[in-house]
Amino acid sequence: EDKVVQSPLSLVVHEGDTVTLNCSYEVTNFRSLLWYKQEKKAPTFLFMLTSSGIEKKSGRLSSILDKKELFSILNITATQTGDSAVYLCAVGHNFGNEKLTFGTGTRLTIIP
Amino acid sequence: DTAVSQTPKYLVTQMGNDKSIKCEQNLGHDTMYWYKQDSKKFLKIMFSYNNKELIINETVPNRFSPKSPDKAHLNLHINSLELGDSAVYFCASSQERGRGGQGYGYTFGSGTRLTVV
Numbered sequence: 068e069d070k071v072v073q074s075p076l077s078l079v080v081h082e083g084d085t086v087t088l089n090c091s092y093e094v095t096n097f098r099s100l101l102w103y104k105q106e107k108k109a110p111t112f113l114f115m116l117t118s119s120g121i122e123k124k125s126g127r128l129s130s131i132l133d134k135k136e137l138f139s140i141l142n143i144t145a146t147q148t149g150d151s152a153v154y155l156c157a158v159g160h161n162f163g164n165e166k167l168t169f170g171t172g173t174r175l176t177i178i179p
Numbered sequence: 180d181t182a183v184s185q186t187p188k189y190l191v192t193q194m195g196n197d198k199s200i201k202c203e204q205n206l207g208h209d210t211m212y213w214y215k216q217d218s219k220k221f222l223k224i225m226f227s228y229n230n231k232e233l234i235i236n237e238t239v240p241n242r243f244s245p246k247s248p249d250k251a252h253l254n255l256h257i258n259s260l261e262l263g264d265s266a267v268y269f270c271a272s273s274q275e276r277g278r279g280g281q282g283y284g285y286t287f288g289s290g291t292r293l294t295v296v
Binding site: 101105108109110111112153155157166167168169171172174 | 183219220221222223224227235269285286287288289290
C-alpha cells in the first residue's frame with residue numbers, strides 16, 4: 068500500500084529558530100515529491116522535487132530529496148509567526164495517471 | 180481572479196439529504212480532482228477527471244458521483260449523506276497528465292466544509 072509518513076506530527080518553536088520537517092515514502096512508480104503549506108484554507112504549493120540531492124530554495128525555505136533512502140526534508144530558517152501552518156508532503160506516482168498521496172502533515176506553531 | 184473556485188464554502192445538512200458541491204477552474208488546466216480532508220487534516224484523493232474523462236476513482240462509496248460537463252468544471256454530488264461524510268472537500272486542478280515537471284503541481288480550491296448532522 069502506498070504510504071507517506073511525516074514527522075514530527077506537531078512542532079512548537081520560538082520565533083527565530085530553525086526547523087526541519089521530515090517526509091518518508093513508499094509508493095509505486097514514484098514521479099515527484101511536493102511540499103504544501105496549509106493555513107486556514109487551501110494548501111498552497113511550495114516545492115516540487117524530482118531529482119535526488121538537488122536543493123530547492125525559496126527565501127527562508129529549502130527542501131531536498133533523497134530517492135535512495137526515500138525521504139525528503141523541508142527546512143525553515145529564522146522562523147516567523149507567519150510560518151505557523153500545517154505542512155503537507157505529497158508524493159506523485161502511478162505513471163500515466165497523476166495521483167498525489169499525502170502525508171498526515173506536520174503542524175508547526177511559532178511562538179513570538 | 181480566483182483560479183479554482185468552489186461553492187458553497189460551508190454546507191450544513193441533515194443525514195439522508197442529497198447535496199452538490201460545484202468547482203470551476205479558469206487556469207485552462209486539463210485535469211481536475213476531488214480530495215477529502217478529514218478532521219486530522221489527512222487529504223485523500225477521491226476522483227480525477229482529464230478532459231471530462233474519469234481517470235481515477237478511488238474506493239469511494241457510490242453515493243458520491245462526480246460530473247464534469249466540460250474540462251473547466253467538476254461537480255460532486257452526494258446522495259443519502261451520512262455523518263461520516265463530514266469533512267472538508269477540496270477541488271484541485273493541474274496542467275499535465277501523468278508527467279513530472281513544472282506542470283505537475285496542483286492548484287487547490289479553498290475547500291467546502293461539509294457538516295452532516
